[in-house]
Amino acid sequence: MTVHPFTYDAAPMRVRFGAGVVEELPAEIGVLGLRRALVLCSPEQEETGRAISRALGAHSAGVLAEARMHVPVEVARRARDRAADLGADSCVAVGGGSAIGLGKAVALEHGLPVVAVPTTYAGSEMTPVWGLTENGRKRTGKDRKVLPVSVLYDPELTVGLPVGLSITSGFNAIAHAVEALYAPDRSPIVSLMAQEGARAMAEALPGVAVGDFAARTAALYGSWLCGACLGATTMSLHHKLCHALGGTLDLPHAPTHTVVLPHVLAYNQDAAPDAVDALSRAWSTRDPARRLWDLAGELGAPRSLRELGMAESDIGRIAEQALRDPYANPAPVTYEGVAELLRAAWRGEPPG
Missing domain, CATH: 3.40.50.1970 (Rossmann fold)
Known part of the structure; x- marks a missing residue:
């Protein structure tokens, strides 16, 4: 190591x-x-x-x-x-x-x-x-x-949080852990917290979907860990895109994270092997991006930007916003790459 x-x-x-x-x-x-x-x-x-x-x-x-x-x-x-x-x-x-x-x-x-x-x-x-x-x-x-x-x-x-919002809120939390695992300013402690937070949240969400209180408790524990990771590291392409989609198009925050995350993770997986290894351990898979997309489908969460109200004609300007101001990201951020990512997310296609 x-x-x-x-x-x-x-x-x-x-x-x-x-x-x-x-x-x-x-x-x-x-x-x-x-x-x-x-x-x-x-x-x-x-x-x-x-x-x-x-x-x-x-x-x-x-x-x-x-x-x-x-x-x-x-x-x-x-x-x-x-x-x-x-x-x-x-x-x-x-x-x-x-x-x-x-x-x-x-x-x-x-x-x-x-x-x-x-x-x-x-x-x-x-x-x-x-x-x-x-x-x-x-x-x-x-x-x-x-x-x-x-x-x-x-x-x-x-307990009173609607199931649909609970699920997308959980994906929002997982996004914090995912980006922390490949952030340039990550540390061993933060990486451990991110892996555990991602594990706890993904494991809890099926129980949250059926109203299990112990699962809600575990999900809140996972959200604490994931949020602490976000607070300790630098945000990358995923959060940049979600801020653009929310601020410019007023798309709902947590559902937008849910839709976009598998696609950004797939975009970055080849350039972030340590993050892939950590998420593979957390979720018992060799393709974390596809596992997230599958989990969203299993739980009835949104999987396309189109169903959140985004027009296909908005893809270009959101891609342009994603290239404004430099920020760290494992894979090079290009207009063509981001536009293709957004097209797949808009259509609801599997990531990658």
Whole structure:
């Protein structure tokens, strides 16, 4: 085994995991030295957000149920202004990537610490990556001040997540692990976490599809590992494409990851043998890209960009966006290669 030079920089946050742990949120706020938190959630999660607000009691500054996919800049500004008007000294982001992304935007612009309570497997809570969408373009960046100061993983909060969204959210998490395995700044610890996270999530998803609570618990464990990998490494072609598809075409975030991931993995497999070996061990296969595509089909997840609402005529401009700004990727990124990848993903063809 050859160990290459690396840097390992652990994320500075508390993590609490277990069924019912959200009941300890008021105590957690106190431990962190915070006083009044604005609860952020999406309109679909408003009932959960208000339950969290009631549980916080005097620690709650109110609820803002306006989180949306890809964090539109105007929503971020409203959240920032609401927090200031209510005298909040922190935010509790309840939900998936939309709510936690909104919390990050407030942290970025207003400096308020965020406590994350994930209800999906997106993994955003473990990363310093923020994103804002304005005028049809999604900007992303990294800043450690957007990292939540505490994350509470309670599998009981994932029970109400619809099965279809649970499955695509799980594929979103796997995407973090896949890219971490061939990232230029990976480390042995992150690679171990990525392999275990990918294994745990893929193994749990069939159980999640039939409502098994133990499987949901295992999936939340997998999402934590996968999200931590995303937070510790550099994103590549897969995330670049998904950000372009989401920010430009407003395609749904997790389903887009689900469709695109097998094709990007196939694009990179020949150039990333160590990643292929790790995923082969995790999934007991010699073709990880095809295994992912097959798993999506077995679980009834989307497998084409066409069914997500993308027009075939959009392939060219998304491919052009993927070539803007340099970034690391195992295989060379060319317009022809990316356009062909997108054509296969649009049609719903097997990867590779």
